[in-house]
Amino acid sequence: MAEEDTSPASITGKLDTRFIGQKIIYFPQLSSTMDVARSEARQGASEGTAIIAGEQTSGRGRVKRLWLSPPGNIALSLILYPDVSNLPYLIMIASLAVVRSIENVAGLKADIKWPNDILIDGKKVCGILIENEISGGRTARAIIGIGVNVNLGALKIQDSYIPVTSLEKEVQGTVAKTDLINNLLVEMERLYLELPDGESIYKEWRDKLVTLGKRVIVRTGTETLEGLAESVDSTGALMLKLDDGSSTRIVAGDVTLRER
Numbered sequence: 262m263a264e265e266d267t268s269p270a271s272i273t274g275k276l277d278t279r280f281i282g283q284k285i286i287y288f289p290q291l292s293s294t295m296d297v298a299r300s301e302a303r304q305g306a307s308e309g310t311a312i313i314a315g316e317q318t319s320g321r322g323r324v325k326r327l328w329l330s331p332p333g334n335i336a337l338s339l340i341l342y343p344d345v346s347n348l349p350y351l352i353m354i355a356s357l358a359v360v361r362s363i364e365n366v367a368g369l370k371a372d373i374k375w376p377n378d379i380l381i382d383g384k385k386v387c388g389i390l391i392e393n394e395i396s397g398g399r400t401a402r403a404i405i406g407i408g409v410n411v412n413l414g415a416l417k418i419q420d421s422y423i424p425v426t427s428l429e430k431e432v433q434g435t436v437a438k439t440d441l442i443n444n445l446l447v448e449m450e451r452l453y454l455e456l457p458d459g460e461s462i463y464k465e466w467r468d469k470l471v472t473l474g475k476r477v478i479v480r481t482g483t484e485t486l487e488g489l490a491e492s493v494d495s496t497g498a499l500m501l502k503l504d505d506g507s508s509t510r511i512v513a514g515d516v517t518l519r520e521r
């Protein structure tokens with residue numbers, strides 16, 4: 262089947278936002294939308310500019326993982342310039358926007374695995390990568406990278422820790438990428454404009470986390486910990502209760518849920 266047209270005109274033509282996605286730079290094939298977004302931001306791209314690739318040849322994930330990004334995957338990076346105090350909310354906003362748009366467009370219930378993997382029925386359908394640059398105490402740029410598996414074709418393994426799925430596999434039918442991108446941009450803007458009041462965003466994100474109350478293994482850059490995922494604070498950090506009874510606060514890491 263021919264790949265759906267995800268060119269800028271097919272998305273912006275019906276996009277009801279003030280600034281997010283109003284400028285889209287589209288590449289049929291690209292190394293990584295993160296790199297182009299960073300270089301566009303350095304050249305003064307307007308807030309809300311989106312870089313979209315039909316296919317990425319060197320897509321990257323968190324903790325230096327490779328992100329496979331065939332034509333059936335949505336690969337998008339968004340340029341924002343939030344206040345430094347709002348940076349912790351970007352993870353929450355992006356995760357919630359993806360969850361909402363999956364529900365709105367595909368009619369599927371999605372969950373969030375801390376900090377920002379989107380799962381359907383325990384299987385990863387979307388990954389989010391956020392790269393911030395701060396200079397002189399201010400946000401120079403924040404790049405939000407979102408990869409959604411709409412149709413993975415023959416590809417099965419995208420993430421070595423957990424099983425993966427695609428929207429089309431879950432609905433057993435087609436899902437229009439342009440509709441999903443369009444709705445994702447609308448939801449991103451809606452949530453982003455709620456700032457600086459991040460309290461309701463934090464609460465909605467926390468309530469959608471499948472991680473809390475579960476035994477988990479957390480891999481940070483330096484260590485691997487196991488314990489009970491107790492809570493998250495309003496900066497997005499995870500509180501992990503270790504087996505010796507002590508608690509530790511984890512700012513960044515990768516979680517595997519333990520089934521017991």
Ligand code: BTN
Nearest residue numbers: 293320321322323337388406408
């Ligand atoms: C993860 O789950 O580890 C995060 C995956 C993020 C993938 C997206 S696809 C668009 C953007 N460009 C990239 O190279 N990575 C992000």
